[in-house]
Amino acid sequence: MEERELDDLVAFLPPLLQALERLGFVARYLHPPDFETVLAAVGQPDAELNAQVPRLQAWPEALEHVRAPLLAAAEAALAAFAGLRAAPQDPDGPTAIFRALRHLPKAQAALYPLARDLPPVNRYFLDPGAREGGERLRRLAKAEPRADTGVLHYDNAPDSRGGFSAYVPEDYAPDVAWPLVVALHGGSGNGGSFLWSWLRDARTRGAILVAPTAVGRTWAISGPDPDTPNLHRLLGYVRGRWNIDPGRILLTGMSDGGTFTYVSGLEQTSPFTHLAPVSAAFHPMLASFAEPARVTGLPIHIVHGALDWMFPVDMAREAAAGLSRAGADVTYLEIEDLSHTYPREANAAILDWLGVG
Structure with a gap:
């Protein structure tokens, strides 16, 4: 220039x-x-x-x-x-x-490709506390370009369904087992957009992030469920391509995505080690129908807003109480000034709980 x-x-x-x-x-x-x-x-x-x-x-x-x-x-x-x-x-x-x-x-999404070459953009895609020097910033700045790192999309154009978008840290090393965050969008959303609700945190802490898109208009929270087998398929692909820590595989989601975190994550065959539903609906039958072997000791981190107008906060309080009675290891975070929006600041608490960073 x-x-x-x-x-x-x-x-x-x-x-x-x-x-x-x-x-x-x-x-x-x-x-x-x-x-x-x-x-x-x-x-x-x-x-x-x-x-x-x-x-x-x-x-x-x-x-x-x-x-x-x-x-x-x-x-x-x-x-x-x-x-x-x-x-x-x-x-x-x-x-x-x-x-x-x-x-x-x-x-x-338009700006991210410039993170490698423009330091202010690189810092923007980090948590504020990591923007002024520090080991994480240095590692990202020194990382060599790779075809399997950065923001990636797999059959996940904005008008498509059933694919996923991903973020793999630029300093990914295959000899390290990386934590995985699978983040589910809200109703009528898509993974390509919801990815950005988590990218800063995954990039700052060092986690692989996957943001799938539901097979249908939203997640299969009632009726036939094509989404759970699709999640298992996507997870199989991710685990086959990158080195994933088998003890830190998180399923989380916002709104309908949070509700489906309960629906799919409580199934006996679920491969997810931790669940973190955010601003989600909950029915007591979800806990009562779950197999005790799946629920007992299962780490579940519930996040909800006191001002939520779509799914009143009593739903979350009932979920925390019911799942605790069923034997789950429940962490409950209620945010006083949160409406039915995504609380990005809760990502840090979730990753702390998951043991990341």
Whole structure:
């Protein structure tokens, strides 16, 4: 890059990364009755980002490999803010909000390939505590490119079902047994988007992450179940390709994905060693129908919000009590200011509990 392009990059990256952080804030603290207050709290980072976009549009074609992902990330971030700001006038405001927030993982997916070459982007995809030096940052920066590391997709285009997306740490070493996190999206979601709810934590702590997409519109929480055999198939593929620690294989999920964590994870033949349902529905029969040999001593980490409007918190409290009575080793985390959104800060507590990092 010439000096002018370097100056452009220095001016462009901070507002882009700040816009993404602020969108993450909205996604975490969104509670429909408080939406306008939450949106006001993030200010107008999109205005500053929009002002910097023309600088990159003037770059020469030789820098397209850097310019294109940066502009794609900015475009997605700006689309998210535009959708959020228009949502109060939409007849179906909550749906408009969730639709706007779908642009955040698109922005992150566009930006991630630059993590190797741009240190600020590398730091963005780490937990804040690991961004300023430290062994983890050094290991990631020094890691040689490999075809089987980074963000990978297997039959998991946005409009497809039944495949999975994955993140394998850039410093993966086949002589080390790595913990595995299998993270299930919510209703009508897909693994390619939900991957970004966990990527920072997996990258910071050193865990392999798999985010499957349900076979149907959502997970098979009632009726015929094609998803459990598909999860077993995907897990078999992952264990055949990477060195997975057999004692740390976590199944977790948000909303319908959390409910399916119960449904599938409590089955006698489940290969998962730990379960962590988040913001999930629970029926007492799930515990009563489970085989005692599966439930007894099974580590289960339940996370739920006191403000959850879709699955009231009493469901989670009942799940913790019922599973404890059935003999499971239950950890219960209730978050006072959490609505029906994904609490990314809980990932650290879950990984601590799993013994990762």
